Amino acid sequence: MKTIKSISILIIASFLLTACEDWLDVKPKTEVESSELLKTESGYKDALWGVYTKMTETSMYGLNMTVTPDAMAKMYSRIGSSSALNHFSSYNYTSTRTQPVVDAVWQNTYTTIANLNNLITNIQSADKGMFARDNYNVIYGEALGLRAFLHFDLLRLFAPSYADDPDAAAIPYVVAFDNHITETSTVSKTIEFILKDLNAAAALLKESDPMVTKRTVTTSEDNGYLLNRNLRFNYYAIVATMARVYLYKGDKTNATLKAQEVIDGSGCQWTSVDNIATTEANRDHTFTPEQVFVLKVEKMENNIQYALSLDARWISGNSVSLSLSDANQIYPYSTDWRGWGTLYGWSSVLSLSGTYRMPTKLWQYEDMPATYKCLLPLIRMPEMKLIVAECNPSGKGAEIINEIRTHRGITDIFPADAKEGEVMAEIRNEYQREFYCEGVLWYYYKRLNNPTIPYYSYGRQNNQNMDREKYVWPMPKEEIEFGNRNSKTKA
Secondary structure (H helix, E strand, O other): OOEEEEEHHHOEEEEEEEEEEEOEEEEEHHHHHHHOOOOOHHHHHHHHHHHHHHOOOOOOOOOOOOHHHHOOOOOOEEEOOHHHHHHHHOOOOOOOOOOHHHHHHHHHHHHHHHHHHHHHHHOOOOOHOOOOOOOOHHHHHHHHHHHHHHHHHHHHHHHOOOOOOOOOEEEEEOOOOOOOOOEEEHHHHHHHHHHHHHHHHHHHOOOOOOOOOOOOOOOOOHHHHOHHHHOOOOOHHHHHHHHHHHHHHOHHHHHHHHHHHHHOOEEEEEEOOHHHOEEEEEEEEHHHHHHHEEOOOOHHHHHHHHOOOOOOHHOOOOEEEHHHHHHHHOOOOOOOOOOOOOHHHHHEEOOOOOOEEEEOOOOOOOOOOOOOEEEEEEEEEEHHHHHHHHHHHHHHHHHHHHHHOOOOOOOOOOOOOOOOOHHHHOOOOOOHHHHOOOOOHEEEEEEEEOOEEEEOOOOOOEEEEEOOHHOOOOHHHHHHHHHOOOOOOOO
């Protein structure tokens, strides 16, 4: 007999229970609840909002798909021995501290995908007349886009990189809400599925997303449903994900086109120094004007803040930190907002000795402005800038590096005539300085299949040797056993 795993999926105002057979073979257990929920526009809105809520949990982007990869990217000089992050930094993915985390990421992400598939299946046959104005296209497009987004991050965690082997067995790309086993696809085939969903989502949202159409949306219209589009998987979040995917497969032409579209059209602006040079509690720690797609993590303090032990718990050896000497190496410019100085970034204010610096990007202050509170950025505009630079190092590379420096308070000019290798090295440095607590640096290293990862330890640069075993999280044992997973793939 196969083991049956029951998983509860949160949906605002109601909830749908699904039973997961063999982890991925999702079958509705309470079909009445499901069918009744998705008979109204409000039901579709609730179901989609439930997906965003699920994504904020610690098993997903609320910790383990953002902060945890930072440990693997060697972002910290010190990680407490009792922290699971310590085991991840050693690439021990099967310890008693890491295996439950890895399994939970797989399980909960596919559960979220199942919820999306249920929504997509129903909306495809729904009466469009029940939806106000553009909401059919918006809801449908966001669901398709999120399905692709989640599969892409599973690919980046659980499969070899495209640069390593595009024909390697990867992950199942699940598009049906039923109890049939979805066979494992190759890396390249998975990317094809991802791009297919993203293109379909973009076509829907390009006609309907206020970020594209530029129509004015008010709080009185549809209860403000289409306001705050960066909190939803908007059109430019879809295009930005396309830029990531194209770069992942080495298609620099399309990666550049998509990244530039986000830069030109999203309305994102560089954060002003006025939002940084304030008191610690009032600073814009996540650079809100630059956010293309961000999650509102209501339990930020309990989840991420606690996991990083950003307070007196440091004494117990459970926190993460960067030594002052390492901070000086990574952030060599004293005026860099992101560094260990007085403006922003790595701070000694959190009950910590002067020898170490702790990351303050996601720290929540009691009197923090509501507009900055509990925000976890998943896509920001500087990444798009760096994609364009990486794809055109001899062209725009130096120019973009200097643009980033200028908007981070750095006055030192990067040489316009720098060689391509020097440009690429500085792009890597910018990834390290810019994206801590966002997981982006890890995905950068894996995309390039870097044979080594540079890291700092008490003022000295070291190199971590890397291989496929270190870059790839193991598929859960239950999935291998009951999902009949092996080396065979379906192309």
